Amino acid sequence: MASALTDKLSRLVKNLSGQARITESNVTDMLREVRMALLEADVALPVVRDFIAxxxxKALGQEVIGSLKPGQALVGIVNKELAATMGQGVSDINLAVQPPAVILMAGLQGAGKTTTTAKLAKHLIEKRKKKVLTVSGDVYRPAAxxxxxxxxxxxxxxxxxxxxxxxxxxIARAAIDYARKHHFDVLLVDTxxxxxxxxxxxxxxxxxxxELKPVETLFVVDAMQGQDAANTARAFGDALPLTGIVLTKLDGDSRGGAALSVRQITGVPIKFAGTSExxxxxxxxxxxxxxGRVLGMGDIVALVEQVTAGVDIEAAQKLAAKVKSGGGFDLNDFLAQIQQMKQMGGLSSLMDKLPSQLTAKAGAMDMGKVEKDIGRKQGIIHSMTPQERKKPELIKATRxxxxxxxxxxQVQDVNRMLKEFEQMQDMMKKMSGGGMMKMMKRMGAMKGMMGGGGFPGMPR
Incomplete structure (x- = not known):
């Protein structure tokens, strides 16, 4: 997350956490900074006023004054009230009806409504194990x-x-009739x-x-619009009995404003967020x-979920067994680790979920350049023969x-990639004893808890 809102609030969190004494004066100073940060992030003024109040x-109450660590207690209050502004916890979609459950997707053109319909279909198939049908009612744009x-x-x-x-x-009548006859669990209607x-x-x-009497009416809105997003959502909420909001493009630079405004202004929970294309x-x-993300605290739960969902645990176990048996770590294995990283959404996606203090140095790096370098490594390995991948020691000057x-x-790029490979190979050799298998057991336990595997580029 690279938004100005997160940068400013995370700095405030860091400054406040270490304070041993909280007074009305420093609370007022802190809230002035928070107010400016929220307004600059395009959070609606009534929402800002209510949040600050x-x-x-609570900051001037006994909860903070009587705390052993008042600075941390104050940060806890800010975090709690931010969450309250956006809704409490998770508000899932309701599918507890006679199938097919109809979900109506509403929103302005360009908000990402059609793509979001397909993303929701994938979510329902993979997470809820539902049979899903989609239909478009956009007769004005055949391309849609x-x-x-x-x-x-x-x-x-x-x-x-x-x-x-x-x-x-x-179209709606025909689609719902088809969904009933073919036993679909969910019908998603893109309007x-x-x-x-x-x-x-x-x-x-x-x-x-x-006509459709949908169980859910979801309003899809572009988070990059800031305060306009909340105003548009309110207009749709006046016309339709909305049950939820989907914020798209939440990975954009102005992250924060719409998410903080839209829930309070509409009274409708945010149910989903689009985090990539x-x-x-x-x-x-x-x-x-x-x-927590807005305050620069990261989202370690989401990070673990992303990693464990993207890792092929069987492939990880095979690699661990291969290295332990003396089979070595070759360029095919190195390539597999790179592909695992891409499967998890890339470095920038993973870094986004780490606390800001852990990513301060990485923030100076050009993540686009890093991702490009990963692609270059793949290209180099793909240019090798199968024999060269299995026996990297064959690769001399001519090759x-x-x-x-x-x-x-350039040849220097090949040399650099081989050097990185050798460093990982040495690490794998050192881990080829009991240490690797112990780590595998720990990752197996994580799989049991989270439903996934280990981390790329590390023995599991």
Whole structure:
């Protein structure tokens, strides 16, 4: 997270945590800084006023004054009230109805509604084990219908065809009839969006809502819009009985403003957050964990979930057994570790979930450059013959020139990659005894708790 809001609040958290004495004066100074940071992040003014009032009331109470570590107690209050502003904990979607459970997706054009529909389909298939059907009612943009078809296939769901010459009501009726006859658990209905709110859009979506009687009506809104996002959500909330909000593009630079405003202004919980452009880039929104991210405390739970979900535990166990038996660590294994890292969403995605004090040095690095370097390593290994990957000691000057030419890099890049490989190989040799197997057992225990495996590039 690189937003100005997080940078400012995390600095305040660091300064406050060590304070042994809290007075009305330093609380006032701190809240002035918080107020400015929130307003600059485009948080709505009424939300800022309410938040500051709640924090001040509790900060000057016995909870902080009587604490052995008042600075930390004050940070705890800020964290708690941030979470309260965005909603408490997790608000999951409701599927407790006679199938198919209909979920209506609403929002303006460009908010990411169609992609979010497919992301939600993937989430329901993988996390809730549901059979999902999607359909587009956007008869004004044929490209949107084709887009939904494409992203639905990527999500592993089924797509119901519709066309520009049909009426949205007729499409909805046909889709729900098909969903019933073919025993789908969930029907996701992607509706038409406009560049701005207008009466025709609202009338159409109201009619669709009346026809479908959805169990969930989710408003998809672009978090990059800041305060505008909250205002748009309020307008849709006045027209429709919204049950939840999906914030897209939460990985953007202005992260924080919309998330802090939209819940309080609409009274509707944030249920999901789009965290990347990838089809699996959708998270169940947890207000407490997001508050920790905003304050620069990171989200270690999400980090562990991401790592354990991305690691192939069987491959990790095979590698551990291979190294222990003296089979060695070759370039094929090195390539597999690189691919594991990419499978977990890349370095920038992992760094985003670490506390700010741990990523301070890394913040100076160009993560884009680091990711590019990882891709370059893959290209170099792919330019090698199978024999060279198994026996890196064969790679001398002539072979290095050929590999560099094949990968479109310099010989120095090949040398650098081989040096890194040798360093990891030495580490693997040192871990080839009981230490590796003990680590494997620990990672196995983590798999049991979290449903995943170990960390890439490390023995598991």
């Amino acid at each position: 709640r924090v001040k009331d 219908i084709e887009q939904l078809k494409t992203v639905t296939a990527q999500a592993g769901a089924e797509w119901f065809p519709s066309s520009a010459d049909q009426k949205p009501i007729d 038409a969006g406009r560049l701005a709110i207008d009466e025709a859009l609202m009338a159409e979506i109201k009619a669709l809502h009346a 990838k089809i699996d880039g959708l998270e169940v929104f947890d207000a407490e964990r997001h508050a 290095k020139r050929r590999i560099a030419a094949g990968a479109g890099v």
